[in-house]
Amino acid sequence: MIEQLLERSGADHVEVLEERHELLRFGGSRITYQHSEEKVTVRARRGETWVTLGRRDADALRARLEGTPRGEMELAPGEPRRVQTAFDATEQATPADRVELYRRYACVVPELGGSVAHTLVEHAVANAAGLARSERRTRALVQLVASTDGRSSYARALHRDASQLDDLSSVADGLVQLPVRALEPGRYRALLEPQAMVVLVATLAQIGFHPVDGAFAGRLGESVLGENVSLADDGADPDGLPTTFDCAGTPKQRLQLIEHGVASGVVERSTGHAVPPAWRFGAGPSPSHVFLAAGEADDDDLRAACDTGLRIQRVDYVRVVQPQQTLVTGSSRDATLWLEGGRPVARLPQFRFTLRLDELFSSLEAIGKRRERGETAFMESVVAPAAVTSSLPVDVVTG
Numbered sequence: 001m002i003e004q005l006l007e008r009s010g011a012d013h014v015e016v017l018e019e020r021h022e023l024l025r026f027g028g029s030r031i032t033y034q035h036s037e038e039k040v041t042v043r044a045r046r047g048e049t050w051v052t053l054g055r056r057d058a059d060a061l062r063a064r065l066e067g068t069p070r071g072e073m074e075l076a077p078g079e080p081r082r083v084q085t086a087f088d089a090t091e092q093a094t095p096a097d098r099v100e101l102y103r104r105y106a107c108v109v110p111e112l113g114g115s116v117a118h119t120l121v122e123h124a125v126a127n128a129a130g131l132a133r134s135e136r137r138t139r140a141l142v143q144l145v146a147s148t149d150g151r152s153s154y155a156r157a158l159h160r161d162a163s164q165l166d167d168l169s170s171v172a173d174g175l176v177q178l179p180v181r182a183l184e185p186g187r188y189r190a191l192l193e194p195q196a197m198v199v200l201v202a203t204l205a206q207i208g209f210h211p212v213d214g215a216f217a218g219r220l221g222e223s224v225l226g227e228n229v230s231l232a233d234d235g236a237d238p239d240g241l242p243t244t245f246d247c248a249g250t251p252k253q254r255l256q257l258i259e260h261g262v263a264s265g266v267v268e269r270s271t272g273h274a275v276p277p278a279w280r281f282g283a284g285p286s287p288s289h290v291f292l293a294a295g296e297a298d299d300d301d302l303r304a305a306c307d308t309g310l311r312i313q314r315v316d317y318v319r320v321v322q323p324q325q326t327l328v329t330g331s332s333r334d335a336t337l338w339l340e341g342g343r344p345v346a347r348l349p350q351f352r353f354t355l356r357l358d359e360l361f362s363s364l365e366a367i368g369k370r371r372e373r374g375e376t377a378f379m380e381s382v383v384a385p386a387a388v389t390s391s392l393p394v395d396v397v398t399g
């Protein structure tokens with residue numbers, strides 16, 4: 001029990017994460033790796049001193065915290081909202097289940113790489129003020145990279161419930177055989193598919209909504225993005241990967257960050273957005289479960305809205321250049337196609353871009369109604385639709 005660990009260690013605050021990861025990797029249409037891993041992370045604080053261990057060991061925590069003055073602790077306000085975060089289909093998934101998922105897609109495309117993963121997390125938090133919370137979470141993930149004759153295509157399915165994973169057979173669509181078209185630097189209309197938007201939305205949220213350093217923190221009430229853009233953070237929304245409290249035990253609140261283009265809110269520790277000590281993505285608080293509101297366009301509408309331009313399946317290597325200006329750089333990845341009249345007529349080489357995210361999200365002419373889940377190393381859950389931008393810069397052609 002975490003309460004016993006708290007008492008015996010003499011800490012003000014204790015957090016325990018127990019994780020079990022089951023992973024299948026494959027490449028070249030053959031299984032290359034099967035792996036099972038269990039790990040424990042214990043974080044304890046007394047006063048201003050933090051200790052992190054890879055095991056439950058109250059004596060070791062007490063020894064390392066000894067002599068540190070106690071701090072003041074408060075109960076986190078409110079109770080977490082009730083939402084299901086763990087599912088039997090994920091927790092009970094077997095190696096044979098992961099192999100079956102691999103085989104389902106291996107017979108669809110000529111050459112397949114990627115992974116299937118099932119994860120179980122037990123998360124518990126307690127503090128000296130009497131707070132004690134725990135939550136069991138599961139996560140199922142399938143990532144596919146299909147390839148043939150130098151062409152590649154990507155697809156991802158993510159859910160807490162393994163039985164609800166999206167079908168990814170459409171990954172084969174990105175391998176369509178088309179002539180290769182040259183691409184010159186410049187600005188183009190572009191259809192950004194959902195997995196491309198996931199990364200861009202996550203990056204915008206990370207740099208935009210810190211209460212002090214966020215690009216939009218001093219601009220609340222101002223129009224900062226396009227009127228068709230609404231962005232929210234909601235840890236308990238089952239359309240994402242729900243998580244009801246943060247590392248401090250504070251319940252996650254729903255926050256409207258952007259409402260029809262207007263900056264509406266920032267994340268706070270009090271809203272359930274604390275981050276662990278020495279977090280490598282900067283001092284918190286930080287958004288964690290971000291949703292870009294769906295639009296009204298179906299897939300055909302989006303292709304028609306783009307008409308002639310780029311169709312980008314996903315982006316990669318996105319790096320922040322200047323956070324206050326929301327300036328980032330990145331590259332296209334996998335199936336990048338040229339559309340004419342909304343139809344793919346050629347394949348394009350990969351390219352690098354540099355852009356301001358606020359300008360990109362002010363240039364969206366159409367937003368899709370179908371959304372996909374994703375995640376990044378710094379954000380637990382991102383849900384986004386595809387969108388059409390009137391102006392995407394191509395800086396350097398790399399493919």
